[in-house]
Amino acid sequence: MASAAAAVAATDRTAPRVRALLAAALALPGIVPAPAAAQTMPDAGFIQFKYLDYRDWQPGARRMRVENPGFYVMSPFAEAWVVEGALVYDGMSGASPMWHDTLSGASGEGIHDRRAAGDVKLTRYFDGFSVGAGVAYSHENDYISRGGSVDLRVWTADKNTTYTFSYAGAADRIDTPDGAANHERKYVNDFLVGVTQALSQTAIVQSNLTYTRGHGYFDDPYKTFDSRPDNRRVLAWLTRLNRHFPDHHGTLQLAYRYIDDSWDANSHMVEAAWVQPLPHAFSVRPNLRYYTQRAAYFYFDPPFPTGLVFGQPYTADTRLSAFGAFTLGLLLAKDFGGGWSGDLKVEYYRQKSDWRAGGNGSPDILPFSARWIQVGVGKTF
Amino acid sequence: MRRTRLAVSLALLVLLSGCASFAPPQPWEKQYLATPAMQFDADKLDVRNTQHIYYSKEGAAGGYGIGGGGCGCN
Amino acid sequence: MASDHAIVVDGVPDALADAALAAAIADVRRIEAKYSRYRDDSVTAAVNRGAGGAPVAIDAETAALLAYADQCHRLSGGRFDVTSGVLRRAWDFRRSPPRLPDGATLTGLCALVGWQEVEWNERSVRLPRSGMEIDFGGIGKEYAADRAAAILAERGVRHALVNLGGDVRALGGQADGTPWRVGVRHPRAMEAGTAIASVEIADGAVATSGDYERYIEVDGCRYCHLLDPRTGWPVRAWQSISVVAPLAVVAGSVATIAMLLADDAPDFLASQGLPWLGVDAAGEVRGTLGK
Numbered sequence: 001m002a003s004a005a006a007a008v009a010a011t012d013r014t015a016p017r018v019r020a021l022l023a024a025a026l027a028l029p030g031i032v033p034a035p036a037a038a039q040t041m042p043d044a045g046f047i048q049f050k051y052l053d054y055r056d057w058q059p060g061a062r063r064m065r066v067e068n069p070g071f072y073v074m075s076p077f078a079e080a081w082v083v084e085g086a087l088v089y090d091g092m093s094g095a096s097p098m099w100h101d102t103l104s105g106a107s108g109e110g111i112h113d114r115r116a117a118g119d120v121k122l123t124r125y126f127d128g129f130s131v132g133a134g135v136a137y138s139h140e141n142d143y144i145s146r147g148g149s150v151d152l153r154v155w156t157a158d159k160n161t162t163y164t165f166s167y168a169g170a171a172d173r174i175d176t177p178d179g180a181a182n183h184e185r186k187y188v189n190d191f192l193v194g195v196t197q198a199l200s201q202t203a204i205v206q207s208n209l210t211y212t213r214g215h216g217y218f219d220d221p222y223k224t225f226d227s228r229p230d231n232r233r234v235l236a237w238l239t240r241l242n243r244h245f246p247d248h249h250g251t252l253q254l255a256y257r258y259i260d261d262s263w264d265a266n267s268h269m270v271e272a273a274w275v276q277p278l279p280h281a282f283s284v285r286p287n288l289r290y291y292t293q294r295a296a297y298f299y300f301d302p303p304f305p306t307g308l309v310f311g312q313p314y315t316a317d318t319r320l321s322a323f324g325a326f327t328l329g330l331l332l333a334k335d336f337g338g339g340w341s342g343d344l345k346v347e348y349y350r351q352k353s354d355w356r357a358g359g360n361g362s363p364d365i366l367p368f369s370a371r372w373i374q375v376g377v378g379k380t381f
Numbered sequence: 382m383r384r385t386r387l388a389v390s391l392a393l394l395v396l397l398s399g400c401a402s403f404a405p406p407q408p409w410e411k412q413y414l415a416t417p418a419m420q421f422d423a424d425k426l427d428v429r430n431t432q433h434i435y436y437s438k439e440g441a442a443g444g445y446g447i448g449g450g451g452c453g454c455n
Numbered sequence: 456m457a458s459d460h461a462i463v464v465d466g467v468p469d470a471l472a473d474a475a476l477a478a479a480i481a482d483v484r485r486i487e488a489k490y491s492r493y494r495d496d497s498v499t500a501a502v503n504r505g506a507g508g509a510p511v512a513i514d515a516e517t518a519a520l521l522a523y524a525d526q527c528h529r530l531s532g533g534r535f536d537v538t539s540g541v542l543r544r545a546w547d548f549r550r551s552p553p554r555l556p557d558g559a560t561l562t563g564l565c566a567l568v569g570w571q572e573v574e575w576n577e578r579s580v581r582l583p584r585s586g587m588e589i590d591f592g593g594i595g596k597e598y599a600a601d602r603a604a605a606i607l608a609e610r611g612v613r614h615a616l617v618n619l620g621g622d623v624r625a626l627g628g629q630a631d632g633t634p635w636r637v638g639v640r641h642p643r644a645m646e647a648g649t650a651i652a653s654v655e656i657a658d659g660a661v662a663t664s665g666d667y668e669r670y671i672e673v674d675g676c677r678y679c680h681l682l683d684p685r686t687g688w689p690v691r692a693w694q695s696i697s698v699v700a701p702l703a704v705v706a707g708s709v710a711t712i713a714m715l716l717a718d719d720a721p722d723f724l725a726s727q728g729l730p731w732l733g734v735d736a737a738g739e740v741r742g743t744l745g746k
Binding site for chain 1: 467
């Protein structure tokens, strides 16, 4: 029995003269499958609908519920162009975000808010690079955001390395009905530099550095005593690796992100997932995520009003406290044939100050839990 | 400083675990890389929804791509 | 000789498989029709009609095939020649009783062979002398096999085996994780299923060039369809050579070139760095596969 698989895969043993023949062979049209990678223009469109049902709670109180339907469409046109668009709608009800001193105040105090957001992006593909530009708009009854973005992707001739450069700018306007925030504005600039590298036939890695600069109104207007700095600089470094194991037919997805924050709420995040194909074109993806963050320098532990100094930034928002959080999720997907696909995802999230890496989580904070279910259906066309 | 060193080590660990063999594939060897499981952001709506949830419940966010617009979730 | 074609698709639901197969088969038929020398409406016929006349316009696909044929010509030191099809007129492999060609006819036909004289570029091709012919037979089938595999892969098929008349292109191994097993036929065994070796292949191609595809036997000697364009006579050193390569076009051309290089085949194959298996004229099995 002769095995040729390893010989064929070991292309570094290919002699120069065969490379000339291979190069001529590769010039034959359509001889290798066009990989569905970002640098090759998609040859088919895709439309997708998802519905997300989100609920969160803290011990003894139901908090917030969000129902979120959303659409996404992508379509190539005119030989070198791709248009993408998304439309999402959030229906929020329940109590506003958690504060360490307002547990009793939050129950019974409800908000009903709706948010609609949409964005459109156009990308033009050239030989060796692509350029994209997009606009985004988001509207809720107290918050309007308008933004635009541009991006440039450059890839090497063998398409194994891709460099990404993006910029996005957003101008937000905050106007609360009760006048606590009146014509407040916030401006955010995002810069992203990233590289994606195919390491082998079965492994690909991506590392992105994102620098976000915001200035303007950051306060939470629903709390009298919340005063945040009027600027924030965040540096996020995300590295992701996907590794396929042909013997098991499965794929391992790993991610690590470090965030350095000018508010001192630095954080680490690690996530691992495994995609396992099942018979009848099903696939399952369990995932586990761990997140840990420091407290913002202007976050103060209970009891209120410890640390509150007039004229100095202050927040009691537990989202800026020191805590750790776990997410456990499971995704089930199916390919129905004919371009139809469906997916169902359930994730469970729990935040506890005790879970902060290395200890020193913010004391006297109730654990926060959330669960979300997402159903989706998609069609290529 | 200790945190930064931890950050760098973790990032390298993720990177190096895939670098067991650095052999960038030839064009005809990319069938695995073309599968959705091997792509980043194959499901853009899912990434958007998930990152939006984390953005509204955690102190800081980012890294997964930009341009999707802002919201009032602070 | 009719060749058997078979495409095997594994690990996908029937609806998806049917659609992918239909697309792949449609493309194979398209290529067969486009480059057939038996059809008046084929590109081959159009180019051959223009021999000795004005240049014939060609499309990008044909130009790429000509460029590939040119590489094969260089690599083989001139022995792989897509204009050598005219020699068929002297060698009638279907005639019964079989007869060897006469020297004068053969010399005359050899004068019509000469890829190096063909004028070609991305837009047109011209055969300089009337009577010259171009023949894509040595490349077309393998090209179709590679394209069929690519079309299947683009439609979501991760496991497939494309077999066009003995030129095999494999994709992804079988769905259960084991590689495809391709048998290499014994060149003298007429019974189906007699193999000299079995090649395990997950991704890549196996192609065989042999003296048993078309031949005549006169006085106990076999004269096969692989003709040395410089003399017009068949090569005799090998019964068959099989090559493994990433693409079927490459496997097929390297196998054919090796047969044409006769005694120089082992050195040539070693310089290519591709695994191979061959049965020489004496019936000895040689090569690097299985070692």
